[in-house]
Amino acid sequence: MRHVTGTLTHALQPAPGPRPRGARVLHDDGLLRAWTVGHPPEEVLRALSGDGTSEVILVGACLPTAREAQDAVDAASRGHWHAAGRLSGSCLAIVRTGRTLRLVGTRAASVEVHWTSTTDTLAWSTSAAALAALTGAAPNLQRLLASITTWGVEPGADGWFDGVHRVPPGSALTLAPAARPAVERPPAPVGRPFADAAEALRHELPLAIGLRAPAGRPWSTDLSGGVDSGAVTCLAAAHADLTAVTYVDAAMADQDDTRYAAEIAAAYPGITRHLVDGRRTGSRHFDALTDRPGLPVTDAPSLGVGMLGILAAQLAPAVAAGSAGHLTGWGGDNVLDAFASPADRYRSGSRAAALRDAHRLARERRSAAHPVLRAVAATGRGTYPKALADLAETVLAAAGAARGGRRGPLVRHDGRRPLAHPVRPGCGGRPHRRPRTPCQPRRRPGRPARTPRSTPTSATRPPTPPRPTAWPSGSACATTPSRPGPSATTPTTTPPSSTRCAVSATAGTSLNAPAWPPTRPGRPPTPPTAS
Structure with a gap:
């Protein structure tokens, strides 16, 4: 696992402290120490100011040029430390001005800064x-679960382990020998007209791709046929010949993007295109997870781990070509198609603009507009804690319905009020707030109550089949998937739509055994379901 680690000693007479195993010294002046683990020397770039009072150290991949690093250290000497955080590349920026040290990760959170403190030493x-291995901290299960269920929500300073803090992306952890650690946020970027921003993008995007071109070595790109990967591939082909990979499956094989990818490759002679069909390679989601020692180690749960089998098949042509770098179009929608959240704009008072954004969002996602508008209005009238509580209630209600409806109330981590209400057994897993008789129908105002239905006597009631006493292991109700997922080879498990679905097979019986519970008089029997 590659990382950069350092310590700041508070003691007047610092003693030698722990250092990472297999580390290379990056900085050591007695009080401030830093090491690199797994980073070769060519992934370290230094720039020093003319008077020697300021320094910028960059550690990572895709480093900027020496001229850009020198401009960043000159800006830091004038107090603009955030200039180092805006450099291109995926790297950690260590900005030293005098005895003050600032640690800046990437704004896209590809490189993050974490820290923990003891009585004598602060480690980052x-x-x-x-850091968790150093202090013996346990994982923060609530934080890890939130990172999966609330994708896109910035957690702030909450860390992945107890006692290990996290610096928000783009911010700096400021360390000084005689001061407490502080988190500094960069100044907000100055807005610019759309035409100026488009011109800046036209200049910066080819420059960024050119900086990542390996000199005299082969490289590769993704070429799905979309705007993002297509633009990256065309700009990369202007620098050197490359290998472009198009991955398809049953859902993507007949889409227009696949045809666009073929047209782009035909227009550029320097592009060697490889079409990888997941149906032929047999790659599926959640493959390659049995080899636990071979899985990548990450601080937070990564959804990309579920695509290891697909990525292995997709990158096989690039590996065979000896590619020294692989470019993708991931994140292009976040940068080029990003706009303020409609719910945030609604909450801030710009309700008309928020509803217009919601309508545009629904049109771009090819979904109905009214549900999106209702969701934006409902979310805008509430708060984020309430929205998260409602999300937890919905998820837990569905989980309770899939388990048969027997679930008790789940309280919040602070124990003040429940996140979700109990689920009524046998009523489709619908949550309720007021205690009522199970499955009692709601009455509309002004409508008379129905006459109770007469209960059949023992003479008219059909015989009740014996209730199963042994359930087969692994039996489940078969349901029809709602729609195919992103890959036709993706195994999907759809929970039962209601808690009334019956298991029609018992140990030692056939699939034609009568279903439980028995059908009502006058109704056709329910066909048995496969298990």
């Missing part, structure tokens, strides 16, 4: 797991 690292 780009790996939260390394």
Whole structure:
């Protein structure tokens, strides 16, 4: 696991402290120490000011040019430390001005800064797991669960392990020998007209791709046929010949993007295109997870781990070509198609603009507009804690319905009020707030109550089949998937739509055994379901 780690000693007479195993010294002046683990020397770039009072150290991949690093250290000497955080590349920026040290990760959170403090020493690292190993901290299960269920929500200073803090992306952890650690946020960027921003993008995007071109070595790109990967591939082909990979499956094989990818490759002679069909390679989601020692180690849960089998098949042509770097179009929608959240704009008072954004969002996602408008209005009238509580209630209600409806109330971590209400057994897993008789129908105002239905006597009631006493292991109700997922080879498990679905097979019986519970008089029997 590659990372950069350092310590700041508070003691007047510092003693030698722990250092990472297999580390290379990056900085050591007695009080401030820093090491690199797994980073070769060519992934370290230094720039020093003319008077020697300021320094910028960059550690990582895709480093900027020496001229850009020198401009960043000159800006830091004038107090603009955030200039180092805006450099291109995926790297950690260590900005030293006098005896003050600022640690800046990437704005896209590809490199993050974590820290923990004791009585004598403050330790920081780009790996939260390394600090947890140093202090013996346990994982923060609530934080890890929130990172999966609330994708896109910035957690702030909450870390992945107890006692290990996290610096928000783009911010700096400021360390000084005689001061407490502080988190500094960069100044907000100055807005610019759309035409000026488009011109800046036209200049910066080819420059960024050119900086990542390996000199005299082969490289590769993704070429799905979309705007993002297509633009990256065309700009990369202007620098050197490359290998472009198009991955398809049953859902993507007949889409227009696949045809666009073929047209782009035909227009550029320097592009060697490889079409990888997941149906032929047999790659599926959640493959390659049995080899636990071979899985990548990450601080937070990564959804990309579920695509290891697909990525292995997709990158096989690039590996065979000896590619020294692989470019993708991931994140292009976040940068080029990003706009303020409609719910945030609604909450801030710009309700008309928020509803227009919601309508545009629904049109771009090819979904109905009214549900999106209702969701934006409902979310805008509430708060984020309430929205998260409602999300937890919805998820837990569905989980309770899939388990048969027997679930008790789940209280919040602070124990003040429940996140979700109990689920009524046998009523489709619908949550309720007021105690009522199970499955009692709601009455509309002004409508008379129905006459109770007569209960059949023992003479008219059909015989009740014996209730199963042994359930087969692994039996489940078969349901029809709602729609195919992103890959036709993706195994999907759809929970039962209601808690009334019956298991129609018992140990030692056939699939034609009568279903439980028995059908009502006058109704056709329910066909047995496969298990």
